[in-house]
Amino acid sequence: MMDGLRGPMEETKDKSGKSQVVERTCLILRELGRHGPRGARLLDLTEGTGLSRPTVHRILATLTAEQFVERTNGRRYRLSSIMYELGLNAPSPVGDPARLRPIVQALADRCGDTVYLAMRTGDFSHYLLRCEGAYPIRTHVVSANQTLHLVSGHSGRSRLASMPEDEAEDVILRATQDRKLFGEATPDSLRDEVERVRENGYGWARDVTFVGVAGLTVPVPNARGSAYLAMSISSIPQRMTQERAMDILPELKATAAEIAVMISGD
Known part of the structure; x- marks a missing residue:
């Protein structure tokens, strides 16, 4: 030629x-x-x-x-x-979650509460790790290796906020076929919560997934696209006030960034 x-x-x-x-x-x-x-x-x-x-x-x-x-x-x-x-047939982007446990546990030790690391799988959130702090009153609403719908938990809503808006809306619409998935929230209040996470970069809410539970969540940064991992700290509302949530938010963000660096370095 x-x-x-x-x-x-x-x-x-x-x-x-x-x-x-x-x-x-x-x-x-x-x-x-x-x-x-x-x-x-x-x-x-x-x-x-x-x-x-x-x-x-x-x-x-x-x-x-x-x-x-x-x-x-x-x-x-x-x-x-x-x-x-x-x-x-592709390897998990996380690899063995056990290698991340010391990082997550260190945050739980510092804040005293329950810390979760969860990964998106389609419309669902699979909880890879749950690490306990020393605070005696705990909120055991989710176990490690449990899978919940993205609309059903704080960390799932963090992932919804990381998606393009039309994709997140499609997930929410599919979930409306079973209103029980929304816990104490409604589809519209969930949309409002997701929008706040989008605007602020974190989510804090109480008595929406379960009455008597409050959570603080951030997505784990992903330089290649939407976040597929999220971290959350869970406690009782009397302890996880908005003021305290803002106090521990920098540590939660720092831990999420540390995990992002560790995973991207593989």
């Missing part, structure tokens, strides 16, 4: 040896992942990746033909179930 007559999908490489086609495909897949099950419009993908419309359309056509991406009835694109199947 003569120079300058390269085909539209012929692979080119930059000076570092990276394939431009593969790099652009990865950009599109990451952007699709950010939009969740609802999917993304072609315009969303061009704006989110900075690629031209013809380039995005061409790569999407190939990904769709290979069944890594599917097109919805609403003319949106989303990751297909094949990506889930591939993910089953």
Whole structure:
């Protein structure tokens, strides 16, 4: 082939040896992942990746033909179930949660309360660790290795706030089929709480998941996209007042940042 007559999908490489086609495909897949099950419009993908419309359309056509991406009835694109199947064979981003226990336990020792680390799995929150502080009155509403819906706990609501708004709304709408999932909250009060977490970077609430329980939560930062981990501190409302929550918030954020660094370094 003569120079300058390269085909539209012929692979080119930059000076570092990276394939431009593969790099652009990865950009599109990451952007699709950010939009969740609802999917993304072609315009969303061009704006989110900075690629031209013809380039995005061409790569999407190939990904769709290979069944890594599917097109919805609403003319949106989303990751297909094949990506889930591939993910089953990928290692957990957390690895062995036991290695994080000393970090979480150290926070529980300092604050005296129960500290949780939870990970998102679809519409649910799986609790990886529960570490106890020395305060004698404890709020054992969730156990390690227990799974709750994202709308049912403080840490789940922290993850909802980290998602794009339309994806979080889809999760909430699916949960409305079973109002018991919301505990003492309502779908609308949950939306208000999630919005406050979005604005403030943390969540504090009491008597919403369970009467007699208050919680403080932050997402664990994820430089590659939405947070999939969250930390929370749980106690009785008389102890976890808003004033005290603000006092221990810096330590909770610092611990979440430490976990983020530890995981990203793997």
